[in-house]
Amino acid sequence: MKKIKLNIIVPSLVQGGGLRIIFSYANYLVEQGHDVVVYVPVLYVWPKVRNNKINWKTSAGNFLRSNKLKWFDNKFKIKPVFKISDAYIRNADIVIATAWQTAQTVYNLADSKGKKVYFIQGYEVNDEGTNKIEVEDSYKLGMNMFTIANWLEELVEAISEQEVKVIRNWTKDSEFIQGEKQVNSPRAIIMLGNTAAHKGWNLGLEVLKEAQEKYNCRIILYGIRQIPDLPESFEFYQQPKRELLMRLYSEADICSFPSIREGWGLTVTEAMAHKCAIVGNNTGVVLEICEDGKTALISESKTAEDLKNKLFKVIEDEKLMKKLQDNGYELAKKYAFSNQSKLFEEYLLSLVK
Numbered sequence: 001m002k003k004i005k006l007n008i009i010v011p012s013l014v015q016g017g018g019l020r021i022i023f024s025y026a027n028y029l030v031e032q033g034h035d036v037v038v039y040v041p042v043l044y045v046w047p048k049v050r051n052n053k054i055n056w057k058t059s060a061g062n063f064l065r066s067n068k069l070k071w072f073d074n075k076f077k078i079k080p081v082f083k084i085s086d087a088y089i090r091n092a093d094i095v096i097a098t099a100w101q102t103a104q105t106v107y108n109l110a111d112s113k114g115k116k117v118y119f120i121q122g123y124e125v126n127d128e129g130t131n132k133i134e135v136e137d138s139y140k141l142g143m144n145m146f147t148i149a150n151w152l153e154e155l156v157e158a159i160s161e162q163e164v165k166v167i168r169n170w171t172k173d174s175e176f177i178q179g180e181k182q183v184n185s186p187r188a189i190i191m192l193g194n195t196a197a198h199k200g201w202n203l204g205l206e207v208l209k210e211a212q213e214k215y216n217c218r219i220i221l222y223g224i225r226q227i228p229d230l231p232e233s234f235e236f237y238q239q240p241k242r243e244l245l246m247r248l249y250s251e252a253d254i255c256s257f258p259s260i261r262e263g264w265g266l267t268v269t270e271a272m273a274h275k276c277a278i279v280g281n282n283t284g285v286v287l288e289i290c291e292d293g294k295t296a297l298i299s300e301s302k303t304a305e306d307l308k309n310k311l312f313k314v315i316e317d318e319k320l321m322k323k324l325q326d327n328g329y330e331l332a333k334k335y336a337f338s339n340q341s342k343l344f345e346e347y348l349l350s351l352v353k
Helices: 017-031 056-065 100-107 132-137 148-158 201-215 242-251 266-273 285-287 304-315 318-333 337-351
Strands: 006-011 036-040 079-081 096-099 114-119 146-147 164-166 188-192 218-223 235-238 254-257 277-281 298-300
Touching: 006 017, 006 242, 017 036, 017 266, 017 337, 056 114, 079 164, 079 337, 096 100, 096 298, 114 235, 114 266, 114 337, 146 148, 148 164, 148 285, 148 298, 188 242, 201 218, 201 254, 201 304, 218 242, 218 285, 235 242, 242 266, 266 277, 266 285, 266 318, 277 285, 277 304, 277 318
Parallel strands: 006 036, 006 096, 036 079, 096 114, 114 146, 146 164, 188 218, 188 254, 218 235, 254 277, 277 298
Antiparallel strands: none
16 A cells, blocks of 8 residues: 655644544554654734734744644654745645645645645634635635535535535544443433534533433533533533543433534534433534434524423433434444544545555
8 A cells, every 4th residue: 555645734733623533543644654744833824814914822822832732642743833835844745734724825835745635624614704705715725625524515515616525523443332321310411611602502501501400410511621600510621631531421321412503523423432312403413414313312493492302301211312322322333433544544545646
């Protein structure tokens, strides 16, 4: 099998699900004998949405972090560079842009830096819509594009008038629950704690408060940043290590997914892998692979009332809960990392034949 030199361009090393996907693929490629370097710009310049002004906050963070990646055990090289340009990026077979902010700079690189690929993990228009033109323009650059979901494929193809490859997200094989799932009474519910508007935080929090008040549920939250003014009875774990997060999933009966708009939503498939029943809004991975009443209870309206009614139904009906848990587990197994990582490698190799 051909071995390739791959450059991956990321905006920063800040912890997040999207980077975990990228870095896990990078580790896999290194294990297969490929040469992978991840570049992060010390001087972070906004694209034209900010008139090419320097983003000093991100630049300062990138400078201070340098090549230190505390939250992920990387096997690939990380190279901080002054900026993303031909002077700082090595020659390679492929170069991957990983966000709309890096797409234009990758496109501007010389062909010797690698065949240009754009990895799209979400429709990255912000909640205010101020970067909509720039995001959609990034799809029109003519790079090879792949994404994580059919709905994104359809959206990007409609904008770009170009074929887009789909490689769905995954859960690590080692992170599937082993043995029987414990049923808790009262129920335990887990949810990602992220206050971004598109994550549906206020909606989700309202529903969890009512669930605890009515059923005395254990509420488990986790996230990158501490969230103020949570009920004292709620558990919150800030940046939990993977081992702890997997244990929390295994201790939960139900996973609430209140996102309004989502590219994928790793919380769902990770929870499924630990036999949590999914109750969530019809977006991201729920829209992509779940079936209402079989692998999840799905809210089409994305309202607090509808999500609450569906959550309460699962809390009260143990038979339904176990059905969702078992079916969700089998569905998640179809998207194990061992399967999806091979598809990723095959896609890259197909570009350099």
